[in-house]
Amino acid sequence: PKSNLFEFKYQIEQLTHKKLYVEGSSSINLLNQKQGIENRTEDANETLYRLEAQKEELDSAHAQRISSLNSQIFNLESSIDTLTSQIPAVDDATDSEIAWYESQIAGMQSQLSQLKRDKSNENNSYNSQSSNLLSRIGNAENRLDMLDEEDQDFTENIETVNGTLRIQWISIWNLVKEFSPIPMGINVLILTILCWRILQKIKIIPRFRVV
Incomplete structure (x- = not known):
């Protein structure tokens, strides 16, 4: 550590006369390395922000879509129940009247089945996209953690002096x-x-x- 450098130099001076040793020093420009870490961190933050925004948009769109499908399903089920209750007794209606009711109910049930399939497809699509985004968000967060550790290591290393001691x-x-x-x-x-x-x-x- 840099803080121990002067103590080390003092110990060397106690071992020999100052004329009998030569001290040399050199420096390394670490500005590019620091800027590289900062640039990668900025990119990772932007990526994380974009992914989180996409996740919020996906959640909102999915909630609206499911709400609309649930409303349509509820209305159709109510209409089917109402129409079913209105079917006249066999003795009180002609075959054509009963056939009309059955045809209307069958059409509504077909629409209801399609709406339920649409809801299932929507859930499957959402789960797939959500899982993908969550995975990418996790990777972006891990990337930021790694960059934070790299920055901490850089800060520690910049306060460290490397050198060699040669006896002649x-x-x-x-x-x-x-x-x-x-x-x-x-x-x-x-x-x-x-x-x-x-x-x-x-x-x-x-x-x-x-x-």
């Missing part, structure tokens, strides 16, 4: 070069003189005297 050996020469306050040429000269004097003292090389 440094030679004595480079160590002296790094910490010496005087130029290396002078250091070499001083070191040469010291070595020469030490070698003379231990009689490895002779002493030269100017006479």
